[in-house]
Amino acid sequence: MAPTSVSRRDVFRSIATTEYLDWPAYDSTPLYNQSSLTALTEDIRTVSGIWFEHSAHNSVEGFVCQYPLSYVDLNPHDQYSGPTRYEMLQLFRAFLLKEIHGWGHETALAEYLQQHSETRRLLGFDSVPDQSTLWRSWNKRFSADLRETVERTARTLLANAQNAGVAVPRDPERKLQYHNDESGPTDPDDQTVLEEAAKISDHVSRVVFPSFSLNRGEGCEIHENAYWGLQTYLGLRERLAANEGARSFVYESTRDRTPLGHAHREQIRDLSIEQVRAMYRQAITRLLNEVAETEQFFRAGIVAIDITEADPFTGDRTGHEDEIIGTKEKTDEYAYQWASVQLVGNAVPLVLDARPVRKGETRLEIVEDLLDSAEELVHVDNVLMDREFDSQHVLEMISQRGLSYVVPKRMQTSEKAQAKRLLRRDQDRYETDRKLHLGKNEWHETTLIYRRKEDSEHDDHRQYSVFMTNCGSGHLTEYGYRWEIESGYRSIKRFMAATTSKDFGLRFFYFAFACLLYSIWRAVDLLVQVELTGEYEHSPIVTADNTLTLLKKETGIG
Numbered sequence: 422m423a424p425t426s427v428s429r430r431d432v433f434r435s436i437a438t439t440e441y442l443d444w445p446a447y448d449s450t451p452l453y454n455q456s457s458l459t460a461l462t463e464d465i466r467t468v469s470g471i472w473f474e475h476s477a478h479n480s481v482e483g484f485v486c487q488y489p490l491s492y493v494d495l496n497p498h499d500q501y502s503g504p505t506r507y508e509m510l511q512l513f514r515a516f517l518l519k520e521i522h523g524w525g526h527e528t529a530l531a532e533y534l535q536q537h538s539e540t541r542r543l544l545g546f547d548s549v550p551d552q553s554t555l556w557r558s559w560n561k562r563f564s565a566d567l568r569e570t571v572e573r574t575a576r577t578l579l580a581n582a583q584n585a586g587v588a589v590p591r592d593p594e595r596k597l598q599y600h601n602d603e604s605g606p607t608d609p610d611d612q613t614v615l616e617e618a619a620k621i622s623d624h625v626s627r628v629v630f631p632s633f634s635l636n637r638g639e640g641c642e643i644h645e646n647a648y649w650g651l652q653t654y655l656g657l658r659e660r661l662a663a664n665e666g667a668r669s670f671v672y673e674s675t676r677d678r679t680p681l682g683h684a685h686r687e688q689i690r691d692l693s694i695e696q697v698r699a700m701y702r703q704a705i706t707r708l709l710n711e712v713a714e715t716e717q718f719f720r721a722g723i724v725a726i727d728i729t730e731a732d733p734f735t736g737d738r739t740g741h742e743d744e745i746i747g748t749k750e751k752t753d754e755y756a757y758q759w760a761s762v763q764l765v766g767n768a769v770p771l772v773l774d775a776r777p778v779r780k781g782e783t784r785l786e787i788v789e790d791l792l793d794s795a796e797e798l799v800h801v802d803n804v805l806m807d808r809e810f811d812s813q814h815v816l817e818m819i820s821q822r823g824l825s826y827v828v829p830k831r832m833q834t835s836e837k838a839q840a841k842r843l844l845r846r847d848q849d850r851y852e853t854d855r856k857l858h859l860g861k862n863e864w865h866e867t868t869l870i871y872r873r874k875e876d877s878e879h880d881d882h883r884q885y886s887v888f889m890t891n892c893g894s895g896h897l898t899e900y901g902y903r904w905e906i907e908s909g910y911r912s913i914k915r916f917m918a919a920t921t922s923k924d925f926g927l928r929f930f931y932f933a934f935a936c937l938l939y940s941i942w943r944a945v946d947l948l949v950q951v952e953l954t955g956e957y958e959h960s961p962i963v964t965a966d967n968t969l970t971l972l973k974k975e976t977g978i979g
Contacts, residue, residue: 424487428477435471442467443703445492446631455494458570459627466577466710473585481582481589485517486543498567505562511545512558513571518544520575523591527555580714593714609953609962618963621948622971625941628711632704635688643678650674651685655918656938657969662919686922689930694777697926701933702794705773705940709798712769712944717957722802723766723899724795725906726788726810728778729914730756731928736921743780744925749809757925759932762791763909765805765902769947769957770909772936773798777929785814792822803827803892805903811889813857817865825892827900830869832887840871840882849873852894870894912965913939942968 436442443449444467446460453460465488472478495509518540519530534541534549541549550558559568579593609617630649654673655666664682671679680688692700712718733754738745745755758778764771774794778787788810795801804819808829819826830836843851851871856864870888877884888897916935920927946963950956 423480424478424483428475429487432468432471432475432478436467439471442706444468447492449631449634453631455492456497458498458566460631461493462570462574462577463628463707463710465574466581469578469581473582473587479587481521481578481587482518482540484578484582485514485521486540490514495567498564499562500564501562507550507554507558508545512555512563513567514544515546515550515555516559516563516571517575517578520571521578521590526552527559528552530555576714577710613953614949614962615967617949617952618945618967619971621945621952622941622968625708625711625945625948626972628707629704629937629941632707633700635691643680644676647674647676647679648685648688650676651680652918652934653938653969653972656916656935657966659915660919662921666918686920686927690924690927692926692930694926694929697930697933698774698776701937702774702798704937705771706798708771708940708944712771712947715947715951715957717947717951718769722800723764723768723805723902724762724773724792724799724801724803725765725805725903726760726762726791727807727903727906727910728758728760728787728809729910730758731914731932732756736923738923741923741925744777745923746778746780757928759929760787760791761906761936762795763906764799765905766899767959769943770905771940771943772909772913775929775933775936777925784810784812785818788815789818792819792824796822803899805900807903813859813865813867816857816867816889816891817859820865820891825890827888827890827892827897829900830887830889832882836869836871836887837882840885840887843871843873843885844882850894855889867891868893870897872897909939912942916965916969938969938972939965941972 433444436444444464445455446463446467447453447455447457468488469484472484478484490510490513493510495513499509515530515534518533519527522529522533524530524533531549531552534544534546563571576593579589579591582589583593630646633649635645635648651663651667651670651674654670655661655663658666662682663685667680667682667685709718728749730748733748733756734745738755745757748754748756749758759775760778761775762773764773774791776787776790788804788806792801792804801824804824804826806815806826806828808831811828811830816826816828832840839851839853843849850873853869855867855869857867859865867889868891870890871885872888873884874886888900890897913932913935916938917931920931922928942963942965943961945968946961947957949963950958
């Protein structure tokens with residue numbers, strides 16, 4: 422079935438009504454324009470991801486011929502200065518066609534256009550360019566950046582089509598290539614790793630940072646990137662506040678003008694929490710799109726949800742009682758709290774979403790909100806949570822979504838009694854079904870698994886932990902993955918700027934941006950590992966400091 426005006430309208434209506442998606446990208450941020458190749462790649466990725474899900478769209482070639490390019494300006498990437506017979510946009514489509522078919526020479530493209538008059542018409546060719554014209558156009562007329570964009574875009578189209586079950590002319594390469602890359606050694610040295618990290622950090626930053634915008638007016642003297650560069654710089658040094666950091670950043674940055682600390686804070690405070698979350702989700706969407714082009718990413722499926730708290734607050738919290746709330750351990754201290762959902766297990770540990778925790782919010786509301794975000798972004802199979810989420814209503818909601826869960830249970834009288842019986846029998850493991858009351862004669866069915874801890878410091882029933890799951894004991898080993906979110910929190914807090922401000926929005930922005938820096942680091946590490954070794958090991962080979970330094974220094978962000 423061929424695309425129609427109705428099916429095309431369905432695609433763009435879906436994009437317009439889907440949160441986290443913007444098209445065209447240049448219209449959503451001042452950091453892109455109509456000639457931005459990064460924006461073009463992102464646009465084609467966004468549209469193709471929806472396009473191939475439509476029942477009328479079962480041809481990659483059809484997408485190449487019909488994707489709207491009228492808004493794109495490729496003139497800055499045209500190496501010719503004199504009059505030419507063929508338009509840049511025509512040639513862009515033609516070479517995209519060549520790439521999706523995997524033809525190694527321009528002759529095959531010329532012959533194909535000669536034999537397929539309808540394709541030739543859709544591409545806008547009155548006559549077929551010969552092999553030599555096509556060769557000169559690709560090697561002499563197209564810039565190196567434009568050639569790379571064609572190659573990357575073709576891989577994206579093939580991957581999105583294949584993921585949607587559409588037949589593809591060739592299998593996409595799930596291994597990214599960057600400028601002048603050659604295959605690296607199987608055990609790369611530090612210099613090779615750093616050089617590859619520099620190239621990939623440069624690319625990733627240009628994809629991710631345009632998601633953030635300060636909504637400033639025209640003609641501002643300080644470039645918006647300078648604010649994100651300063652925020653990244655604050656993350657390089659633990660407990661560095663904006664005022665002190667801004668003074669040092671003047672000497673570290675290559676920019677003529679950088680923001681002062683108070684100006685930086687004022688711009689951030691103007692952002693609402695809803696705006697920060699929307700920008701964060703868009704940035705993570707773009708980051709996921711980058712790593713999703715590698716086969717190593719397709720092991721995603723397990724997420725962990727948790728709440729972390731800032732350092733105890735010791736000042737006067739009058740007027741902020743709903744924001745500076747108690748600690749998770751129910752002490753007499755107060756602290757800001759943030760919740761997040763993160764990929765764990767074999768997947769690269771990206772923070773998919775983050776949100777503040779306010780007084781009066783239920784764990785059910787928090788988990789629903791974060792799962793809504795996670796399921797928009799990735800395929801989720803299993804949810805891991807700490808014992809503070811052992812609510813029957815939370816577990817029922819997860820089951821209703823068709824997801825499995827593993828959650829430790831707080832031991833009440835009956836669980837303590839059972840653990841004592843197991844201790845007397847010297848039994849290491851025990852399973853039993855349990856019905857949890859939901860109210861109005863409704864119940865949630867779960868399985869309780871008692872497991873004896875190895876080398877426990879206790880000699881009584883406290884040797885046992887109790888877990889609740891709806892997926893059988895085989896998934897209990899996955900709960901060990903939850904430690905990754907705690908490990909991630911340690912890095913995230915280290916990336917946060919210091920502040921004494923009580924402004925809830927500013928505090929949350931610092932946490933969310935630190936989550937983004939952490940996620941960029943882990944994504945860059947995955948891409949470097951895949952590029953140099955073809956594999957992904959969970960232990961990073963790129964350091965967080967190296968990544969943040971490159972983000973600030975190599976890309977012009979700073």
